[in-house]
Amino acid sequence: MKIVRAALAAVLGAVLLAPAALPASAATCSTPWGSGAKSSVTDLGGRVTDVRAGRQACFDRLVVDIDGKLDSYSVQYVDQVRKTSYDVVPLRGGAKLQVTAFAPSYDAATGRETYSPANGRELVSTSGYRTFRQVAFVESWEGTTDLGLGVRAKLPFRAYVLDGPGTGSRLVVDVAHSW
Numbered sequence: 252m253k254i255v256r257a258a259l260a261a262v263l264g265a266v267l268l269a270p271a272a273l274p275a276s277a278a279t280c281s282t283p284w285g286s287g288a289k290s291s292v293t294d295l296g297g298r299v300t301d302v303r304a305g306r307q308a309c310f311d312r313l314v315v316d317i318d319g320k321l322d323s324y325s326v327q328y329v330d331q332v333r334k335t336s337y338d339v340v341p342l343r344g345g346a347k348l349q350v351t352a353f354a355p356s357y358d359a360a361t362g363r364e365t366y367s368p369a370n371g372r373e374l375v376s377t378s379g380y381r382t383f384r385q386v387a388f389v390e391s392w393e394g395t396t397d398l399g400l401g402v403r404a405k406l407p408f409r410a411y412v413l414d415g416p417g418t419g420s421r422l423v424v425d426v427a428h429s430w
Contacts, residue, residue, distance in 0.1 A: 280309035282407045282427035288327035289410040292353065295394045296320045297420065298365040299356040302398065304375040304386060307425070311382040313400060315352050315422040318365065323353035324422050326410040332399035334390050342401030344384035348408065350398040352422050356391040366396075374398070381428045382406060402426050 297319025305312045329349045332340045356366035368374050371388035382403050389397035408426040415421075 280428070282309060282409075282425075282430075284407040284409040284425075284427065286328060286405050286407055288325065289408070290325040290327075291323055291412070292325065293322040295353050296322050297354045298358060299352060299354050299391070299396045300365050300419075302366070302368070302374045302386065302388075304377065304380070304383060306380055310425040310427045311377075311380050311402075313350065313383070313386060313398075313424040313426075315350070315396070315398070315424075317352065317354050317420045317422065319354070319418065319420070320414075321352060321354055321412050321420040321422055324410060324412065325349075325351040325353075326408065326424055328405055332387070332389060332397075334397075335392055340387055340389050340399045342385045342387060342399045344401030344403055346402050346405040348400040348402060348424070348426070349389075350400055350410075350422075350424055352396045352398075353394060354396060355394050356388075356396045359394070366391075382426045400424065400426070406430065 297317035300318045301316040303314050327349055329347055332347050332349050357364045368388050374386040374388055377383040385401035387399040389399050406427045410424045413421045413423055
């Protein structure tokens with residue numbers, strides 16, 4: 252009986268003193284993207300048709316839908332998001348990303364808007380997001396569309412373009428929950 256108690260005590264001691272395992276999601280979050288500017292500038296293409304966001308296990312995601320082929324974008328942290336008139340676009344959060352898609356939100360031939368948000372200051376609800384604090388429409392001018400993304404802090408991010416659906420494309424900006 253003493254041997255059983257000793258063995259049980261040893262096992263319990265090892266279990267109780269062992270370091271706690273990380274949650275599966277924390278152990279698999281690898282976001283080595285850095286916080287430097289990301290861009291690809293080759294040509295103008297398509298028109299902005301929608302802006303949406305989603306939550307992932309390791310990052311928050313912003314998606315800009317384009318009705319054609321998008322080849323060019325620029326995403327970078329800035330002190331203040333500004334319009335071309337230099338007016339500041341106020342954003343909630345400890346850091347600000349300026350997101351530029353080299354695609355207008357209007358049809359250049361007709362002048363008709365292809366994306367006209369009801370509330371440009373709150374493009375998508377960020378309630379419940381770990382990183383995003385606000386997504387705002389800044390302006391569309393000379394073949395580009397600018398958005399402001401307020402985030403909790405200056406965190407690693409990546410930006411890239413996905414083809415589809417159909418002949419469209421999507422500018423994707425993922426901002427990590429942590430370093």
